[in-house]
Amino acid sequence: MNEPDWNLYRTFLAVMRKGSLSAAAREVGLTQPTVGRHIDELEVQLGRSLFTRSQQGLLPTDTARALLPFAETLAATSASLMRQLSGRADRVEGVVRITASEIIGVEVLPQILRHLQWDYPDLTIELSLSDSVEDLLRREADIAVRMTRPAQDALVARHVGEIELGLHAHPDYLERFGTPQNLADLAQHSMIGFDRKTAFIRSTAKDMQSLMPDFPSLDDIEWSYRTDSNLGQLTAIRAGLGIGICQVQLARRAPTLQRLLPEFRFPLPTWVAMHEDLKTAPRCRATFDALVTGLRDYVTEAGRA
Amino acid sequence: MNEPDWNLYRTFLAVMRKGSLSAAAREVGLTQPTVGRHIDELEVQLGRSLFTRSQQGLLPTDTARALLPFAETLAATSASLMRQLSGRADRVEGVVRITASEIIGVEVLPQILRHLQWDYPDLTIELSLSDSVEDLLRREADIAVRMTRPAQDALVARHVGEIELGLHAHPDYLERFGTPQNLADLAQHSMIGFDRKTAFIRSTAKDMQSLMPDFPSLDDIEWSYRTDSNLGQLTAIRAGLGIGICQVQLARRAPTLQRLLPEFRFPLPTWVAMHEDLKTAPRCRATFDALVTGLRDYVTEAGRA
DNA sequence: TCCGGCTCATTCATTTTTGTATAGATGCTT
DNA sequence: AAGCATCTATACAAAAATGAATGAGCCGGA
Structure with a gap:
């Protein structure tokens, strides 16, 4: 198995991204036959089939999917070089x-x-x-x-x-629904949290748990507003939708948020x-x-x- | 500035490694004129001079030197892909x-x-x-x-x-020169240590210092045998050249080395x-x-x- | 159902890239 | 100093890659 021309990887990446020879050709500034030939040659050089061709486009094989991150690394490196x-x-x-x-x-x-x-x-x-x-x-x-x-x-x-994280809420919310006096009270409030749990969130939650045993388990809390976007959470807190976690520095800015239960703190x-x-x-x-x-x-x- | 063909980087890398168009051509399986043209084209595309040409070979410019790590990343990624x-x-x-x-x-x-x-x-x-x-x-x-x-x-x-590091010596050495009873005694012995100090060694030495304040500062010790190769140090200890630091597990193997001052321990x-x-x-x-x-x-x- | 959109495959002329051969220049060894 | 190694640069022919044009199949909307 010979090492293929590095250019073929660039074409390969375009095909993976666009899903068809024609679209890839437009992206990289070549023509569709050339892109097709590049893929053919890459398949020959690597000794693997990369796509199952059809009239609607090309479907990547497992091999092609496995190669994608490598091609992306190549592209990122080249882009980085250009920036340099x-x-x-x-x-x-x-x-x-x-x-x-x-x-x-x-x-x-x-x-x-x-x-x-x-x-x-x-x-x-x-x-x-x-x-x-x-x-x-x-x-x-x-x-x-x-x-x-x-x-x-x-x-x-x-x-x-x-950067310190803390529990915050908009004054309007607190005026209407009251201010929690301890961590257990949070269960009665509208809490703003994550939608799906990423690895980072899981590990952070674990750290948090060990730091503050009083804090209810994330699974026990009834989140009333969920989004994976931290920014979305911040916006929700600022809009008075409920109580959520955000950076204490950001809470000081307009609209000023009130810090709750300062014993809850999580330094990042x-x-x-x-x-x-x-x-x-x-x-x-x-x-x-x-x-x-x-x-x-x-x-x-x-x-x- | 257009993004050059990725192939040009491969040729560039070969020229950087070999120092001449001809040698690079031999490496990548092209001919010298082609390699020369690749470099020419790369210089045009990037808008920078990459080499000052001479009859003895090519001297890389600062730009070329700055680009080298990127080209190496490309090559490593390609090789990694082939392994995959x-x-x-x-x-x-x-x-x-x-x-x-x-x-x-x-x-x-x-x-x-x-x-x-x-x-x-x-x-x-x-x-x-x-x-x-x-x-x-x-x-x-x-x-x-x-x-x-x-x-x-x-x-x-x-x-x-x-992995635990400890002070060790060959029994023959100890028989001849005695066994140190405390860390201060080490100053009287033939110590096996590092030649140049790398960043890792420096930081490790600092950790060591804080763990065992009794241990003399590395600068104060008179090393009688210096090598940057840990393997070289191990060999020296096994040969009875003096007292050095090595993994305790390795000391147990033949030739069995004697652990000294077990209060000196450094876990990796x-x-x-x-x-x-x-x-x-x-x-x-x-x-x-x-x-x-x-x-x-x-x-x-x-x-x- | 037909049309226009998309797709991939094939053919052939053109362009580009490559290799061969050679010239010129430098340095090292005999 | 001559011979032989190295190197780069150039001219020209051969090989390879590319693009344009075209054919054919699939799909969705009028």
């Missing part, structure tokens, strides 16, 4: 791609990045907001803001402090991480530093406010 | 690449992998022995044995226990890690499981012996 070359190497300019959770990206980063933009007008910032964490590994982003300690492996990582260790390869690139360095100082300020807002 | 396709997808066969420290790879893994090989004769095991840890990120290996906790990010990781948390993408591949699964159980046995040898 954007702008001059000795200036803070070009494209930087940051990944962060939705809530951080929407509520916290804009203020921080504003100053960076002002200082370096030729810097273009891409924000990839998602809670899936595999972005840095695949070079899908240059810099990541994380709530877990990153491995030291080939990463430059800086701890910026702990917060990190900024970057590929080691990028630390010599000024645009990444500058962005990294701005994020670190900005987030440090944000985290310590708790003390100031 | 080696052997049938529903059987434990094909190629698995494991990375581990030299000492684990030489002293511990062979016994563990022997049984695996017996059970699955069509399984080919590649061992990459090095203490640089960036292998998994770049898919340079499928499975890693690590002494640090890996990040959860897209990795399947299993803790197998703690040990992990087996694998890319999440690979957990469905039987050959990786089986190897992963074998490593976990094998290393668990090895770690608990302490209790048995």
Whole structure:
């Protein structure tokens, strides 16, 4: 089995994404026969069938599905390389791609990045907001803001402090439905929580359980509003839909939310991480530093406010 | 700036590695003019000069050096993909690449992998022995044995226990030069240690210092035998050259080494890690499981012996 | 039912890429 | 200093990849 041309993987990826030779051809700027030939050749080189062809399009085989993450890594690496070359190497300019959770990206980063933009007008910032964490590994982003300690492996990582989570509600809600006096009272309230449980939520819930044994088990709580989006939860709390968990710093902003039962607290260790390869690139360095100082300020807002 | 053909990166990598168009051409199976044209085209597409050409070969520019890690990631991903396709997808066969420290790879893994090989004769095991840890990120290996906790990010990781380090010496050495009665005595002995200090060694030394304040600072010790290779240190201890640090399990093997000052102990948390993408591949699964159980046995040898 | 949308496959001319052969330049060894 | 190794650059012919055009099958809407 020979190593195929790397270009074939790019075509393969396009076909996987688009589901047909023709659509893939349009995406990559080739023609449909060429894309078809690329797939043929890749199948020959790898000695496996990749698609079952039909007039409606191509259906990927198990082999093709297994190959997809590799092709995506290749694409992410190439994109990362292009970013690395954007702008001059000795200036803070070009494209930087940051990944962060939705809530951080929407509520916290804009203020921080504003100053960076002002200082370096030729810097273009891409924000990839998602809670899936595999972005840095695949070079899908240059810099990541994380709530877990990153491995030291080939990463430059800086701890910026702990973001504290607490129970909050809008004053209007409390006025109407009363204020819970202890954790057990929460069972009587409209609670805002998660829809499906991801691995991260499960592990966090476990930590929470061991920290605060009084807190009712997540399974016992009757959630009255469920969404997987933290941002959706924050919006719901702000709209007075019920009691939910959010960052204490965010609760201080308008509309001001009231902190409930301050004995309920859950600190999230917060990190900024970057590929080691990028630390010599000024645009990444500058962005990294701005994020670190900005987030440090944000985290310590708790003390100031 | 257009995204260049991915193939050009492969040629680029070969030129970086070999240092000349001709040698690169031989490596990738092309001809020298073609390789030269590839580089030309890549330079045009990226809008940067990559090499200064000379009759002795090509000298990479800073840009080229900055691009190298990306090209290497591409190559590693492609190689990883090929491994993924080696052997049938529903059987434990094909190629698995494991990375581990030299000492684990030489002293511990062979016994563990022997049984695996017996059970699955069509399984080919590649061992990459090095203490640089960036292998998994770049898919340079499928499975890693690590002494640090890996990040959860897209990795399947299993803790197998703690490998204990202790001070050891060969009985012959002790007979001749006496047995130290406390940590301070070590200053009078021939100590076997590290040559240059890597980041890992520095951080480990710091941990060690805080665990055992009595232990003299590494800078104060007069090392009589220095090597960065842990394996070299083990060999030196076994040869009776002096007192050094090694895994207690290894000290029990022939030639049996004597443990000194058992109050000096340093547990290394040990992990087996694998890319999440690979957990469905039987050959990786089986190897992963074998490593976990094998290393668990090895770690608990302490209790048995 | 027919039409227009989509799909993939095939053919053939064109373009592009590649290899062969060769020239010129440098450095090392005899 | 000559010979032989290395290297890059260039010219031209051969091979390969590509695109345009076309045929044929499937599907949904008028």
